Amino acid sequence: MTSGTGTTLELVNDWTPGSHPIALKKGVRVVIGRQGDCDIWLDHGAVSRKHAAVECSDAGAAIDDLGSRHGTKVNSRPVRAGRPVMLGAGDVIQVGPCLLRVRSAASRVRTEAGDASPDAVRTIVFGAKAGAEQALRVLIDVVRNIPTDGTVEQAGRMVLERLLAVTGLERAIMVRFDAARSDAEILAQAGRSGGAVSRTVLASASDPQRVAHLSQTADIQAAASIAGTGVREVLCARIAAEGEEHLYLYLDSVQGRASVDAATAEFVGAAARICGLVIESFARRRLESLRLDVERAHLVQRRLLPHDEGSVGTVHWSMRSLPGAALAGDFAGVAERKDGSVLVWIGDVAGKGPAAAMLMATAQAWLSSSAMRLEAPAAIAQGLNDFLFARSDPEEFATLLIVLVDPDGALTACDAGHGLVFRVSGDRASRLEAAGGPPLGLVPEATYAESGIGSLLEGRLVLATDGVHEQRNAAGSTFDFSRIEQVLEQSKGTSGDVEALIRALHDFAGSRFDDDVTVLSLERRA
Numbered sequence: 001m002t003s004g005t006g007t008t009l010e011l012v013n014d015w016t017p018g019s020h021p022i023a024l025k026k027g028v029r030v031v032i033g034r035q036g037d038c039d040i041w042l043d044h045g046a047v048s049r050k051h052a053a054v055e056c057s058d059a060g061a062a063i064d065d066l067g068s069r070h071g072t073k074v075n076s077r078p079v080r081a082g083r084p085v086m087l088g089a090g091d092v093i094q095v096g097p098c099l100l101r102v103r104s105a106a107s108r109v110r111t112e113a114g115d116a117s118p119d120a121v122r123t124i125v126f127g128a129k130a131g132a133e134q135a136l137r138v139l140i141d142v143v144r145n146i147p148t149d150g151t152v153e154q155a156g157r158m159v160l161e162r163l164l165a166v167t168g169l170e171r172a173i174m175v176r177f178d179a180a181r182s183d184a185e186i187l188a189q190a191g192r193s194g195g196a197v198s199r200t201v202l203a204s205a206s207d208p209q210r211v212a213h214l215s216q217t218a219d220i221q222a223a224a225s226i227a228g229t230g231v232r233e234v235l236c237a238r239i240a241a242e243g244e245e246h247l248y249l250y251l252d253s254v255q256g257r258a259s260v261d262a263a264t265a266e267f268v269g270a271a272a273r274i275c276g277l278v279i280e281s282f283a284r285r286r287l288e289s290l291r292l293d294v295e296r297a298h299l300v301q302r303r304l305l306p307h308d309e310g311s312v313g314t315v316h317w318s319m320r321s322l323p324g325a326a327l328a329g330d331f332a333g334v335a336e337r338k339d340g341s342v343l344v345w346i347g348d349v350a351g352k353g354p355a356a357a358m359l360m361a362t363a364q365a366w367l368s369s370s371a372m373r374l375e376a377p378a379a380i381a382q383g384l385n386d387f388l389f390a391r392s393d394p395e396e397f398a399t400l401l402i403v404l405v406d407p408d409g410a411l412t413a414c415d416a417g418h419g420l421v422f423r424v425s426g427d428r429a430s431r432l433e434a435a436g437g438p439p440l441g442l443v444p445e446a447t448y449a450e451s452g453i454g455s456l457l458e459g460r461l462v463l464a465t466d467g468v469h470e471q472r473n474a475a476g477s478t479f480d481f482s483r484i485e486q487v488l489e490q491s492k493g494t495s496g497d498v499e500a501l502i503r504a505l506h507d508f509a510g511s512r513f514d515d516d517v518t519v520l521s522l523e524r525r526a
Contacts, residue, residue, distance in 0.1 A: 008105040009061055009089060011054065013040050015098040023105055024061045024087075030054040032095055033066075046070050046096030046394045052079070054087065061087045061102075070096050070393050097395050109175065110183050110196040155278045156188030159271050160249070164191045167264050169233065169253040171195070174275070177202050177246050187247070197250050201236045205248060208240035208272070211265040233260045237272035241279040249275065304364045305332055306520075309495065312336035315405055315456070316525045317344075318494035320502055321518040329357065329398075330465045330518040331364040335371035340407040343371040343380075346463040346520055347400035347418065350439075363388070363398055363440070377402040377414035378450040381437065385416070385448070388441035397441035401434070401463060409457040409524050414450040416440050420466065422488060424497065424521075425459030429488035431481055456524040462488060462497050463522075467515035473508050483508070497521035 010021040011030065022030055022039060032040040033051040042051070048068035055062055062084035065072040072079040073094040079085045087093075093100040152174075160172035171192040175184040184197060198214065205212035214234040231252045239247035249272045253260075309318055313336050321330055329349035336342050345367050349359045366387060370380045380402055388398065401418040403411055413421065415436030422431050435449035464484070471479045484501065491500040498519045505517060 009087065009102055010105040011040065011093075012101040012103055013042075014101065015042055015044075016040075021103075021105070024054060024056050026056050026058070028056055032100070040100065042095055042098045044096050044098055047098060051095050052093075055084065059086070063087055063093060068095075096393055109173065109186055152279055152282065153188045155282075156275065157190055159275055160188055160190035163249070163251060163268060163271055166267055167235070167251060167260070169235065169251045169260070170255065171253070172249070172251045173197070174239070175248050175250055176244075177248055179203070195231065195252075197252075198234060201234050202248055202250070205236040205238050208238045211269040211272075212236040213260065213265050215260065235260065235265055235268045237269045239272045239275045239279070241276040243283060244279060247275075247279075304361060306334045310334065311525065312342055313340060313407070314409075314524050314526065315342045315344075315522055316494060317520060317522050318498045319518070319520045320498045321516070322502070322513060323516050329360050330467065330516040331360045331367075332463070332518055332520050333364065333367055333371070335368065337371060337374055339374060342405040343377075344403045344405060344463070344520070344522060345400060346420075346465060346518060347398050348465045348467070348516070349398045350396065359388070359392065359396055359398060363400070376450060377404050377412060378448040381414045381416045381440065381448040382446065385437075385440040385443070385446050389444050392441045394442070397439045399439045399466070403453070403461065403463070405456055405522070409455045411453045411455060411461065412450055413453045414448055416448060420464045420469065421453070422462040422464075422484065423454065423459050424462055424488045424491070427489050429485040431485065456522065460494060460497060461522045463520045464501070465516060465518045467513060467517040468501065468505065468519065470515060471505055471509045471513060471517065474510070479505060479508055494521035494523050
């Protein structure tokens with residue numbers, strides 16, 4: 001099937017190991033689901049037996065949900081049953097937790113294996129001739145014209161065109177070759193099209209320090225794999241790039257060319273080296289862009305949280321929230337209500353990364369709004385549970401602890417699967433339990449209870465996320481609840497509680513945490 005730009009599309013299933021891309025062809029219906037006869041089989045409990053289908057017509061490829069329980073999404077947007085969504089290259093389809101990619105179908109070239117061993121192919125050690133320096137200067141001019149936001153295909157095509165102009169050969173392709181397959185994926189090409197490539201030559205070029213050269217004129221016995229194709233000269237060099245193990249530049253010609261010598265091979269070797277550097281630079285730029293995006297996302301998340309120190313009414317708090325290795329899923333809040341009470345909450349979204357960060361922001365916004373409606377903690381938890389269940393997958397859920405501090409200091413709590421609240425009174429610290437219900441987003445129309453947990457007049461209240469007690473040291477031991485209580489028994493005041501726990505965690509687990517860590521301490525001040 002072709003998109004609006006004329007590009008052939010295919011579906012890539014990264015969830016099922018060993019699966020091959022499925023081409024989207026006009027008149028073909030591709031069914032996605034958990035049933036064994038589906039065209040794309042996804043073995044997960046959140047995937048319906050027949051979950052979704054892709055239909056291909058003159059207008060293009062479109063996906064429709066087949067009434068699945070957990071829904072289908074394209075680029076995070078829900079697909080409603082009976083309302084197909086058009087697909088294009090680069091789209092990501094989410095079926096339960098499984099992701100499918102829509103991409104432009106890669107062109108492939110047949111590979112042929114002859115009787116000769118790769119050892120029979122003549123190779124030239126890269127860097128042995130003075131011509132390499134001149135070749136590098138020529139290729140550097142090419143690199144200067146490659147857009148900084150370009151693609152591997154663009155860069156490859158520019159290099160290949162220069163190679164053909166300098167070497168006089170007729171076809172140049174950049175391929176990704178897997179010895180387990182009978183063909184190779186074409187990433188870029190220039191010059192003559194069509195014809196197979198020699199597996200023997202590709203194998204002989206596996207050393208990035210050598211350039212393989214095969215000639216019917218000079219290598220009659222070794223050239224068996226190309227003799228029947230009319231090809232007379234072949235040059236091949238491996239592209240050494242981090243993260244890419246099987247990329248090659250492959251040039252050939254059906255015309256006899258006596259001037260394909262060591263200097264020409266040097267030029268091809270230099271081009272392969274340049275291609276490797278360019279590909280790595282693209283990857284580094286993408287990683288840097290991703291790093292900046294993550295940093296910006298961290299800043300946005302931090303703005304959603306309370307300040308590290310603050311007071312509302314008679315309640316004073318101290319808080320620290322430190323993200324783990326990925327985007328944070330912890331959230332917390334303190335809000336004064338019109339009746340003089342203060343609503344406090346702390347929670348943790350399951351998982352890590354952008355999906356968890358989005359769910360964290362959703363929960364935080366809901367709770368901030370609910371705080372103004374003077375609802376009881378159990379009613380707030382129930383409302384948020386119903387909201388999340390209708391808009392999330394089974395593996396997307398959150399734990400939450402809500403505490404309502406009345407003007408007189410009385411504490412009422414609802415615990416939605418969180419279970420991390422401590423009272424600190426003098427030199428004693430103890431973990432408290434509150435009524436509640438299941439984590440949010442797991443059970444439809446779940447009911448929640450609430451219970452009194454004493455008064456803020458009796459001592460400070462410390463809330464934490466599971467990144468505290470589940471944090472592990474080098475030996476694999478967890479920080480656990482007893483250590484939390486021991487630390488809090490030695491601390492003084494809200495800021496002392498927070499700083500002492502964070503310091504103890506660093507001493508225990510090191511400078512970086514495996515999971516997000518949030519600690520919120522409350523006390524009553526006149």
